[in-house]
Amino acid sequence: MLDPATLDVTIVDGYVDEPAHFGVPPYISTYPRYTAGALIDAGVPKEQITYLTIDALRDDQSHWAAVESADLFVYIGGMTVPGSYVGGTPAEPEEVRRLAWAANGTTLVGGPVRFGVGEENAGATETERDDLDYDFVAKGDIEAAAHDLVASGLEGFGNRMRDTEEVTRWARNGAFVVEQHPNHPEYLIAELETGRGCPYRCSFCTEPLYGTPTFRPPETVISEVEALVECGVTNVRLGRQADILAYGGDGERPNPDALETLYGGIDAAIPDDSPRTIHLDNMNPITIVEWPELAREGIRIIATHNTPGDTAAFGLESADPRVQEQNNLNVSAQECFEAVRIVNEAAGWRPEDDTHGPSRLPKLLPGINLLHGLKGERAETYDHNLEFLQRVYDAGLMVRRVNIRQVMSFDGTEMSDTGASIAREHKQQFKSYKREVRETIDNPMLQRVAPVGTVLPDLHLEYHKDGKTFGRQLGTYPLLVAVPGKRELGKTIDVAVTGHGYRSVSGVEFPLDPNSASLDELTAVPGVGQRRAGDIVVNRPYASLGELPHETGGDLDPFTIAPME
Secondary structure, three states: OOOHHHOOEEEEEEEEEEOOEEOOOOEEOHHHHHHHHHHHHOOOOHHHEEEEEHHHHHHOHHHHHHHHHOOEEEEEEEEOOOOOOOOOOOOOHHHHHHHHHHOOOEEEEEOHHHHOEOOOOOOOEEOEOOOOOOOEEOOOOHHHHHHHHHHOOOOOOOOOOOOHHHHHHHHHHHHHHHHHOOOOOOOOEEEEEOEEOOOOOOOOOOHHHHOOOEEOOHHHHHHHHHHHHHOOOOEEEEEEOOOHHHOOOOOOOOOHHHHHHHHHHHHHHOOOOOOOEEEEOEOOHHHHHHOHHHHHHHHHHHHHHOOOOEEEEEEEEOOOHHHHHHOOOOOOHHHHHHHHHHHHHHHOOOOOOOOOOOOOOOOEEEEEEEEEOOOOOOHHHHHHHHHHHHHHHHOOOOOOOEEEEEOEEOOOOOHHHHOOHHHHHOHHHHHHHHHHHHHHHHHHHHHHHOOOOOEEEEEEEEEEEOOEEEEEOOOOOOOEEEEEOOOOOOOEEEEEEEEEOOOEEEEEEOOOOOOOOOHHHHHHOOOOHHHHHHHHHHOOOOOOHHHOOHHHHHHHHHHOOOOOO
């Protein structure tokens, strides 16, 4: 029998994007962490487990040696709701195959890739199940497969789902993997699983394939957060669940007491003096309208413990009644509108603090998901969606973002019969409609959510383009911010918003010092202009803001709160 203590194991993270799970950098999903914990539980020493991201392999060819020499090579990935990504590029199917060909040991593939792969990671595509030339495919939980494969001496395993006791051990034991992530520790956020499964069966969604809702006890999630903090990660997102409001209940009805225990414990586990993010992802609007008072209390609890800029993704998918009926969508446009209103009332407030002042992002806002290519879609579907979004805006309500995508079809879902034919048929209309949403809804809504002067703390600078530096905060659907000039990448700065695009904003470092700010930064401040910015630069230094010309000083005041030296 093969001794697990002699095995060298390499895990490659090709990134995941599911309806209720995300793992593209700066996120790290649960899969590689839980798989590493399962391997330890099976007897593999921690020191013999190597974790790599697909981007690390692309950037440094020497990492391929760990793939080639491993006794067991585990690939984790899969995109069931692909989008646009800034922090990393998910592995394409051909890359996944090349990894299998390079590995000389036993190979195992798992994660949402088990539901199927297409020719590329894109919407409006059909998928099919494919072993991608691996020895073993985990058709259940990849972490359970890895554990059982090692326990069998690499002979095989029975596909199964792990239980609560196992995931409690594996989540804590595998937390060390974050230390091997290229973004560790400053720019990394760990996805947390609170539960899996969904009581509803929308035609396109893979989440019901995990079964009826099951939830992890709060102490197990809190224990995982404590382990992550010990490994240097203090940013987390409760993203691995179909509906955060249903946590700790029967899968549908909200349980505010369970949310208080969960959120209060996570909040206490992360040191107050560390950079910290506590965000979430999915919230089912039907839960809010079915149990408005319980939901309102749950939302209030979340907004008490979370950090600003949090987003609750609402799966409206379509405002067209015909599409709703034919795809088993569980919320109508009117119900979703009411849910948006309740979240705005309960959690759309802006926090104040002594460091950054009152101009912060709201604590928690909804995000609207719209999906195209569903059964029953017609030209009028696009009008229904636009009317819904305009109604939300005209009512003075806020949504953090509108996510528009085209369907992918997977075996096991009702959309597998229809495939992507409707999405392909409407491709041209989809493009023009998406552009209209960006112009008429996204831009004015963004000005409402993040008005000029809004402070965004801890912006991580990621890349340069067109003479500007772009960065984001850690969190759910963070704003992309363009800052004038080429700044040092990897650095973290506070920024104040100066302007708005469709889905991004421009900003300057906060607080802005007129004695050291660049001409481009001064010009970017609304109301200053290039000529006055030039006057400020020429007449420096200033002992106080009062020495600036009055009209210029007034424009700069919101951006220069800190006293000048």
